[in-house]
Each structure stands twice: as structure tokens, then as C-alpha cells.
Amino acid sequence: MSGNIRTQGGHGRLGSVLSGLAVAVGCVLFLGGFVWGALLYQPYTVPTDSMTPTLDVGSKILAQRIDGDEVRRGDVVVFEDPLWGNTTMVKRVAAVGGDTVACCDRDGRLTVNGTPVDEPYLSPGPDGQTRASGTEFSVTVPAGNLFLLGDDRHTSLDSRSHLEEAGQGSVPRSTVVARVDAVVWPVKGVLDRPKGFAGLPGGISEPGPVRPLLTAIAAGAALILAGGAYGPVAGLFTRRRTAGQRAGEREKVGT
Structure with missing residues (x-):
């Protein structure tokens, strides 16, 4: 016992x-x-529906604190620009300094330096057609700047709304404060980097360490x-x- x-x-x-x-x-x-x-991330709440369907209004997101020089095409960034109202905004980088970005080609796609870019995150318009923009434009982005678009091209107020201003609607890289890595509510997980920009010089960025974190x-x-x-x-x-x-x-x- x-x-x-x-x-x-x-x-x-x-x-x-x-x-x-x-x-x-x-x-x-x-x-x-x-x-x-x-230390690495800052939480934000998406203020508008300009990034739907990727980011719904009111979504809780995690954005990695980065320097504007690290931004690549296709990134979804958080920025603050005095010319855009000096409020925190979220948009997608469509082109970087030196690029000529235009819309649209015969298939309604955005082109960067003449290369069509597939954007599967875009939603069809009221007519059922998917176009990268409802308005035509062609812009050469100044060095050190970024041309930004919302994923909801029908409602977003973005670089297209500022084409008549200095820089033709682009914003300095220095205005970027973070890059969105994940949507935590509603739970969507880590954002995919858009493959449509991968073939362009510089490629696309890698996700931050949000998964191991x-x-x-x-x-x-x-x-x-x-x-x-x-x-x-x-x-x-x-x-x-x-x-x-x-x-x-x-x-x-x-x-």
C-alpha cells in the first residue's frame, strides 16, 4: 500500500x-x-466603405508600422496627407514614382507602364461590368510619390479625385504610416498580396510577421x-x- x-x-x-x-x-x-x-503593429478601424469588399466599413485591422520607402505596388496602406484632409485613410497602392498608370485597356483593366493588371478584388458595377475605373485617366507618378486607389472604384475618393492638384493626385511616400497585414474583425485573416502586380519591377511585398505573432x-x-x-x-x-x-x-x- x-x-x-x-x-x-x-x-x-x-x-x-x-x-x-x-x-x-x-x-x-x-x-x-x-x-x-x-511594437510592430497598430490597430485601426476602417472609416469608410471605399475599400470594400477587401475591407468593410468598421473592420478592425492590424497594420504594420513601416517606412514609406518599403511600400510596393498592391500594398494596402494607412496614410495621412494634409492635402486629403489630414485624416487617417486606407487605400491600395496602384503605382509608384516613375510609373505611368492609366485606365482602362480594352478589357477594363488598369495598366502600369503599359502592362495590364488583374485585380480580382474589384466588384462589378451596376451594369454588371468590372472596370478598374469609371473615369479615364493617364498619370505619370512623380518620383517619391504613390498613386492610391480604393478597391471600391465606384465610391472611393482617391488619387482620381485629386488629378488636378500638384502631383496629379499622388501622395508622398512619407505620408504612409503603416501597411495593412490582417483583418481581425470580422475575421478574414492575413490579406493576400495581389499577384497582378507581381510581374512588375520590384515585385510585391511579403506579409509581415502577423501569422507567427x-x-x-x-x-x-x-x-x-x-x-x-x-x-x-x-x-x-x-x-x-x-x-x-x-x-x-x-x-x-x-x-
Whole structure:
């Protein structure tokens, strides 16, 4: 009997050590993930429907803090430009400095330096046709600037609305404060980088570390819950085992 008790006690101590270790590692992952995320990312709420269907109005997004020089074509960026009202806005980069961006080709597509760009995120218009813009334009973007468009080309007020201004509607790279990496509510996950821009010089950007960051936070939460649950669960099984042993002893005495 005494040998069994020592074995169970050893298992209990080992379980306690492992559960404590799980909680400690979980806290490191969970809190570390939040700290890492706070340093790299800024949460925003999408203010308008100009980026639908990619970003719905009111969506909660995570945008990686970056320098404007890191921006590539196809990126969805957060920027603040005094000429556009000095408010925080979200648009997609259609062209960068030196590009000639125009619309539309015979298939209704945007062209950058004469190369048609497929944009599968665009929605058809009231006539059922999908066009990159309802208005024709051709702009050569000044060096150091970006030409920005909303994904809802029917309602978005973007670079097309500022064609008569300096820079022909483009904005300086320095106005960019972040690049959108993920939509956390409603849950859409990490934004895909548009392949339509991939064949152009410079290619497209790589997603930031949002996936490993969210994985670390989720794994940390799971370890904390699992480690914290060990004590109550082990105690429940111990009480049930003890009650069973006592019932067995009473039956033997009765016999």
C-alpha cells in the first residue's frame, strides 16, 4: 500500500511541475506576443466603405508600422496627407514614382507602364461590368510619390479625385504610416498580396510577421489554460479515486 502511495505522490509532483512549466512558457508566449505585436503593429478601424469588399466599413485591422520607402505596388496602406484632409485613410497602392498608370485597356483593366493588371478584388458595377475605373485617366507618378486607389472604384475618393492638384493626385511616400497585414474583425485573416502586380519591377511585398505573432499568442493562451486546469482536474480524479477506494473498503467490511 505504501509503495502505491509514493508512486502516486511522485506522479502528482511531476504533474504539478509540468503544469507550472506550461503556465510559465504560456505567459512568455502570450505576453511576449502582445509586446511584440504592440511594437510592430497598430490597430485601426476602417472609416469608410471605399475599400470594400477587401475591407468593410468598421473592420478592425492590424497594420504594420513601416517606412514609406518599403511600400510596393498592391500594398494596402494607412496614410495621412494634409492635402486629403489630414485624416487617417486606407487605400491600395496602384503605382509608384516613375510609373505611368492609366485606365482602362480594352478589357477594363488598369495598366502600369503599359502592362495590364488583374485585380480580382474589384466588384462589378451596376451594369454588371468590372472596370478598374469609371473615369479615364493617364498619370505619370512623380518620383517619391504613390498613386492610391480604393478597391471600391465606384465610391472611393482617391488619387482620381485629386488629378488636378500638384502631383496629379499622388501622395508622398512619407505620408504612409503603416501597411495593412490582417483583418481581425470580422475575421478574414492575413490579406493576400495581389499577384497582378507581381510581374512588375520590384515585385510585391511579403506579409509581415502577423501569422507567427498570432500563433505565439494562441499557443501561449492554450498552455496557460492547460497548465491552470491541471490542478482542479487532478484534484477531481483524486477525490473520485479516494471515494471509490473507501466504497470498496466498506463493501469488504460488510462482506
